[in-house]
Amino acid sequence: MDFVEDKDLVKEFLNGNEIAFRTIVDRYSKKIYWHARGMLNNHFDADEVTQEVIIVLYKKLHTFNFNSALYTWIYRITSTRTLNFIRKKKIKELFSIFDEKYDNLKSESDILNNFEHKDEIERIEKALQKLPIKQREVFIMKSFEEMSYKEISEITGKSVGGLKANYFHALKKITELLNEKE
Amino acid sequence: MKKNNKFEEIELLEQRLSQKLEVYKSYKNSQNNNTYFDSISSIALSKIDKKNKPFFQFNPSVAYAMVFIISFIVSYQLFNFNESFTFFNSNFYFSETTIWIEEEEYLSSVLDEEIDLDYVNYIQNEIEYSSSRFIINDINQLSDRELDEVYENIKNKKIF
Numbered sequence: 001m002d003f004v005e006d007k008d009l010v011k012e013f014l015n016g017n018e019i020a021f022r023t024i025v026d027r028y029s030k031k032i033y034w035h036a037r038g039m040l041n042n043h044f045d046a047d048e049v050t051q052e053v054i055i056v057l058y059k060k061l062h063t064f065n066f067n068s069a070l071y072t073w074i075y076r077i078t079s080t081r082t083l084n085f086i087r088k089k090k091i092k093e094l095f096s097i098f099d100e101k102y103d104n105l106k107s108e109s110d111i112l113n114n115f116e117h118k119d120e121i122e123r124i125e126k127a128l129q130k131l132p133i134k135q136r137e138v139f140i141m142k143s144f145e146e147m148s149y150k151e152i153s154e155i156t157g158k159s160v161g162g163l164k165a166n167y168f169h170a171l172k173k174i175t176e177l178l179n180e181k182e
Numbered sequence: 183m184k185k186n187n188k189f190e191e192i193e194l195l196e197q198r199l200s201q202k203l204e205v206y207k208s209y210k211n212s213q214n215n216n217t218y219f220d221s222i223s224s225i226a227l228s229k230i231d232k233k234n235k236p237f238f239q240f241n242p243s244v245a246y247a248m249v250f251i252i253s254f255i256v257s258y259q260l261f262n263f264n265e266s267f268t269f270f271n272s273n274f275y276f277s278e279t280t281i282w283i284e285e286e287e288y289l290s291s292v293l294d295e296e297i298d299l300d301y302v303n304y305i306q307n308e309i310e311y312s313s314s315r316f317i318i319n320d321i322n323q324l325s326d327r328e329l330d331e332v333y334e335n336i337k338n339k340k341i342f
Contacts, residue, residue, distance in 0.1 A: 025223045054226035171195045
């Protein structure tokens with residue numbers, strides 16, 4: 001199948017072509033998942049956020065105004081949903097809703113289980129969790145998703161200067177954390 | 183100068199981290215988890231399908247047939263087709279339609295029931311009414327002097 005531009009896929013979907021939406025989902029589900037996973041540090045929650053974002057995309061795609069790139073728009077939704085998820089989780093933890101069974105369930109279904117470098121990835125994920133949320137988000141977007149400061153600024157609505165400062169602090173802290181455990 | 187130092191520090195840190203982060207990136211971009219990502223898309227899309235699906239789905243022809251059957255049953259209940267329809271029938275209101283007959287039966291049963299239930303009260307009310315009539319009659323027969331006396335007694339609260 002020939003490569004179809006994102007905006008053309010959106011137009012096709014808005015004209016009733018459901019396959020176009022499937023193509024958008026296939027193109028972006030991995031990116032949504034890995035962003036959420038980096039922010040949340042576990043497969044179970046990342047899976048939940050990914051499904052939620054896909055459903056939001058389906059419902060809200062008619063509001064996409066074609067002024068920005070589709071991936072910027074999708075990342076903005078992913079970022080917002082992930083931050084909301086973290087807030088909700090903190091509230092739930094405050095009332096001790098989570099228990100050990102839930103944690104076991106999370107680890108059993110993890111896609112990392114069959115990966116030989118699982119431990120190395122888990123170390124990075126744990127180090128990421130020690131960063132403040134803003135620094136973590138910028139670090140994930142810059143280091144793993146290889147976005148420019150301008151793109152991150154469009155998604156998060158923060159100034160480029162502020163993002164650079166956040167990234168610098170995150171980079172320093174992650175390097176320390178990963179080196180001290182060796 | 184300070185800016186350049188910071189930039190160099192960032193580059194240095196990135197270089198030191200790059201090898202460690204490469205494992206994460208290569209896993210992230212690998213095809214190993216394609217099965218999972220296919221399934222997550224399907225699960226999310228099936229959720230959307232479920233949300234879009236109405237509770238009851240009818241074939242239009244079945245729906246039309248049902249509407250026809252229901253309207254036929256209702257109209258059959260309203261009109262008794264066995265009897266001929268005529269405006270000159272003296273018993274029209276209670277014989278031409280089953281509904282009227284049923285309503286009449288219902289009303290008569292309700293009336294019977296109410297009389298049975300309120301019989302004691304009804305008798306009591308009748309007695310009270312007639313006794314009040316007697317009192318009125320008695321008063322009417324009083325002379326002016328007697329009437330003044332009763333009035334004075336009421337005024338001085340001697341009667342109650």
